[in-house]
Amino acid sequence: xxxxxxxxxxxxxxxxxxxxxxxxxxxxxxxxxxxxxxxxxxxxxxxxxxxxxxxxxxxxxxxxxxxxxxxxxxxxxxxxxxxxxxxxxxxxxxxxxxxxxxxxxxxxxxxxxxxxxxxxxxxxxxxxxxxxxxxxxxxxxxxxxxxxxxxxxxxxxxxxxxxxxxxxxxxxxxxxxxxxxxxxxxxxxxxxxxxxxxxxxxxxxxxxxxxxxxxxxxxxxxxxxxxxxxxxxxxxxxxxxxxxxxxxxxxxxxxxxxxxxxxxxxxxxxxxxxxxxxxxxxxxxxxxxxxxxxxxxxxxxxxxxxxxxxxxxxxxxxxxxxxxxxxxxxxxxxxxxxxxxxxxxxxxxxxxxxxxxxxxxxxxxxxxxxxxxxxxxxxxxxxxxxxxxxxxxxxxxxxxxxxxxxxxxxxxxxxxxxxxxxxxxxxxxxxxxxxxxxxxxxxxxxxxxxxxxxxxxxxxxxxxxxxxxxxxxxxxxxxxxxxxxxxxxxxxxxxxxxxxxxxxxxxxxxxxxxxxxxxxxxxxxxxxxxxxxxxxxxxxxxxxxxxxxxxxxxxxxxxxxxx
Numbered sequence: 001x002x003x004x005x006x007x008x009x010x011x012x013x014x015x016x017x018x019x020x021x022x023x024x025x026x027x028x029x030x031x032x033x034x035x036x037x038x039x040x041x042x043x044x045x046x047x048x049x050x051x052x053x054x055x056x057x058x059x060x061x062x063x064x065x066x067x068x069x070x071x072x073x074x075x076x077x078x079x080x081x082x083x084x085x086x087x088x089x090x091x092x093x094x095x096x097x098x099x100x101x102x103x104x105x106x107x108x109x110x111x112x113x114x115x116x117x118x119x120x121x122x123x124x125x126x127x128x129x130x131x132x133x134x135x136x137x138x139x140x141x142x143x144x145x146x147x148x149x150x151x152x153x154x155x156x157x158x159x160x161x162x163x164x165x166x167x168x169x170x171x172x173x174x175x176x177x178x179x180x181x182x183x184x185x186x187x188x189x190x191x192x193x194x195x196x197x198x199x200x201x202x203x204x205x206x207x208x209x210x211x212x213x214x215x216x217x218x219x220x221x222x223x224x225x226x227x228x229x230x231x232x233x234x235x236x237x238x239x240x241x242x243x244x245x246x247x248x249x250x251x252x253x254x255x256x257x258x259x260x261x262x263x264x265x266x267x268x269x270x271x272x273x274x275x276x277x278x279x280x281x282x283x284x285x286x287x288x289x290x291x292x293x294x295x296x297x298x299x300x301x302x303x304x305x306x307x308x309x310x311x312x313x314x315x316x317x318x319x320x321x322x323x324x325x326x327x328x329x330x331x332x333x334x335x336x337x338x339x340x341x342x343x344x345x346x347x348x349x350x351x352x353x354x355x356x357x358x359x360x361x362x363x364x365x366x367x368x369x370x371x372x373x374x375x376x377x378x379x380x381x382x383x384x385x386x387x388x389x390x391x392x393x394x395x396x397x398x399x400x401x402x403x404x405x406x407x408x409x410x411x412x413x414x415x416x417x418x419x420x421x422x423x424x425x426x427x428x429x430x431x432x433x434x435x436x437x438x439x440x441x442x443x444x445x446x447x448x449x450x451x452x453x454x455x456x457x458x459x460x461x462x463x464x465x466x467x468x469x470x471x472x473x474x475x476x477x478x479x480x481x482x483x484x485x486x487x488x489x490x491x492x493x494x495x496x497x498x499x500x501x502x503x504x505x506x507x508x509x510x511x512x513x514x515x516x517x518x519x520x521x522x523x524x525x526x527x528x529x530x531x532x533x534x535x536x537x538x539x540x541x542x543x544x545x546x547x548x549x550x551x552x553x554x555x556x557x558x559x560x561x562x563x
Contacts, residue, residue: 057443063133145196208378237262242543284361293321298494388451480521
């Protein structure tokens with residue numbers, strides 16, 4: 001198969017032409033999922049569209065396929081080799097041209113190539129493609145701020161092609177940026193930061209997001225809500241727009257707002273009364289062999305003759321707190337991971353990575369649900385209607401004009417391991433072909449899910465060491481919007497329970513909720529000072545909290561009076 005080119009007739013806008021090219025390449029990948037050239041071509045388009053994280057994802061897939069071509073015992077050796085052989089023409093594919101690649105890697109002599117025929121040419125082209133993959137990976141990861149991974153891939157590329165000028169230049173950039181970030185001229189690779197930021201948005205090609213404000217959506221959500229919160233309804237709410245950072249709008253009485261879904265009381269709710277009780281299977285536990293239910297993550301009952309705990313008969317180490325949880329797990333997700341050796345992945349992390357591993361394990365559970373039920377991950381009910389605090393795509397675009405201002409500040413935490421490598425590892429452990437299922441498991445799908453988790457997942461700390469070790473997503477609970485002066489409190493132990501506060505946080509006002517009032521939840525520790533609450537919101541929700549309490553307290557700190 002040859003290269004894919006954009007048709008001569010198409011959109012006039014360059015950005016739209018790039019999106020069209022991306023779609024053409026994506027369509028071609030659905031027909032030729034093991035073609036590493038298509039991945040490299042799409043990676044270049046992603047770079048031009050300012051999706052460096054997605055470019056890294058495609059380059060990594062191309063690198064894996066190149067490795068499989070060079071390893072005759074690899075799982076996808078034949079498929080990847082056959083796909084690459086279709087590109088063996090008189091000229092190299094444009095994405096591998098000498099000018100873009102620098103000095104090509106060493107290859108066998110012409111005589112040996114003639115003797116061995118197409119196999120040798122294919123191996124040479126695979127080596128060439130692996131160098132191009134290293135180039136794209138290292139530069140893309142540098143641009144999103146994952147310096148340690150960028151350094152690792154750049155060094156691997158230089159080990160294979162020491163004289164490659166593009167890789168040499170990228171390594172110089174990595175070290176220069178690292179010294180600036182660490183404020184140190186003498187740095188160790190182990191000290192390099194490996195978390196960066198990516199775009200947090202509904203991607204222009206994402207057709208899975210529903211119209212969250214349509215009557216149909218509201219009817220679906222309210223139907224589910226009747227069973228868990230009979231005194232509430234889902235309605236459209238007006239919320240203050242989250243800010244990217246410090247702003248003098250704290251002193252304004254009127255601030256920008258946006259529409260979101262929210263929970264509202266249909267009737268009066270007394271102080272201390274339960275508002276919502278919700279069960280979810282979208283849970284995660286980052287401790288290996290901890291004594292919690294695999295399904296709901298509540299503590300397991302004591303063992304004994306009268307214990308309600310149930311072991312999976314196929315993988316005995318997997319334990320559920322009750323027959324109900326066992327049956328729910330069998331129905332929704334467990335067969336996809338049963339006896340698949342996934343229990344040790346991402347478990348028992350360092351304290352500083354505990355939160356990130358919980359997000360990763362939530363993603364793994366979601367992928368198990370979607371795999372077992374044979375539906376697209378973004379169509380799973382637990383996440384389908386959740387808003388990921390996305391910003392418009394245009395706000396994330398980089399202005400390439402010479403006179404442009406500073407680039408936009410992206411807000412989705414991103415790392416090579418958590419966003420690219422480990423999700424693919426989970427899928428492979430479940431027996432999933434990561435290439436043939438690209439439509440469901442592309443990197444933009446993972447990023448979208450992460451954005452939804454980060455703004456909505458609840459976590460529980462281990463009382464022994466204070467480390468967060470259990471997390472969950474409750475899709476109806478998280479429809480109650482965050483406020484730093486909430487009118488409900490929550491507790492999660494098998495079921496998520498929202499309860500009307502006996503007393504409000506600000507001024508210790510009496511609790512209770514009047515008919516028509518919005519249910520105001522809290523996703524952070526509301527006892528924290530305003531600057532720490534806002535720092536939390538920026539990391540989890542994508543911007544500074546602009547609730548009345550935060551604005552009042554921030555204005556007071558800065559000596560302002562709200563107009």
